[in-house]
Amino acid sequence: MTTALNRVVALVPMRHHSERVPGKNYRPLAGKPLYRHILDTLLAVPEISEVVIDTDSPVILEGLARDYPQVRAIERPVHLRDGGIPMNEILMHDTSLVPADLYLQTHSTNPLLRAETLSRAIQTLRGVYPAYDSLFGVTRLQVRLWDQLTRPINHNPAILLRTQDLPPVYMENSCVYLFTRQTLEQRRNRLGERPYMFEISQEEAWDIDEESTFQMVEFLLLGRQAKNQQG
Template sequence: MNCKKITALLPMKAHSERVPNKNIRLFNGRPLFHLITETLEFCNAIDSIIIDTDSDFIAEDAQKNFSKVRILKRPKALQGDFVSMNDIIAYDLEMTKAEHYLQTHSTNPLLTAVTVETAIENYFNAIEYYDSLFSVTRLQTRLFLESGTPINHNPKELLRTQDLPPVFVENSNIFLFSKTSFKRAENNRIGLRAKMFVMDKFEAIDIDDEIDFCFAEALYRIRSIEPVKETEELSK
């Protein structure tokens, strides 16, 4: 593992539109945000976890339970459901002194420390060629536009799905970037020369709605405690 250190950004707001109190709702008996925070604490490459929040409860609870956590109180200008995440990150970068950052979400409870550490290692190993890294999920299925036009296949050939050219879905689990690359990309966490990092699809579950929450919790309870499938790396 590269010896360089990373500052983790874990933004969390109090309000959640689709799943009420999502960040603090009990997930297998613990507040949801505890799972990803604990994962980040386990990563040796991460020296601090910045929780940017407008919730007094989250701020107090996080500082009480996690040693690496620092709190940034989110200003009113950046509160609400329609604020761009890149605007929040820009504020966090302005308020911190690190050069390299990892940003993730409390809604990624199945993300493991092994995968985070592997992504960080990939990021630093490729830093001469890529300015950032983001996690994706491989997708091999027949895709169509709303008009019915096929995107990635010829309906007349009907190839097996495993033989289709893969496409990749940004899964919102891991974003790695530097303060410099963020600014060069006009305040974007995905830089001008970004590297894709392929993750196992079950580990990459991101909770957006009630069904996601129930599915992630059920999978968390039944999955093996052994390390998840080996992650892949893909250059973009």
């Protein structure tokens, strides 16, 4: 007998400090702090039962208490605050506190993600479970790839195919992970034995990890907002 995966909890880890983009998670982006973009997206996903933020940031905790009373905040324990702690250990802690049939993990650094994309991801895993026991977001690449020893990875240099004719490869984009507590406990990993690759367009899959990507994503968000205002 399989679970219906009815109760879906969204987990978003947010650290206070960021090495490459200082104050990234609460820095203003296109009119509001970065972390608010993903919260507003998650709250618009009808399949999600509860949104949970794990953070060590007093700035974010204060903002959640003031502006998002419907969002549950978990103050990250001191022993899990070091930047070298694996994300799976943080998820083990959070899932022990918040029961769910299915967990959706994403990041504040993916502000271009759309609510309908996350809905589609949940519906997709529900439709293929348990043949697939987890799901993760990927971005399709059709470019000529080489390894560090100058060996072609996905093409034959002697046959110059157009890039659009190359067999696609897929990059894990960290935009969305769907998994059960059982998978996390058994494998100490978000990915199960049979993960489903869920394709997300490059337009939505931008991840802010450098100052340049922060600026690029802000440009794209402002453009999206202007387009929405025009109708």
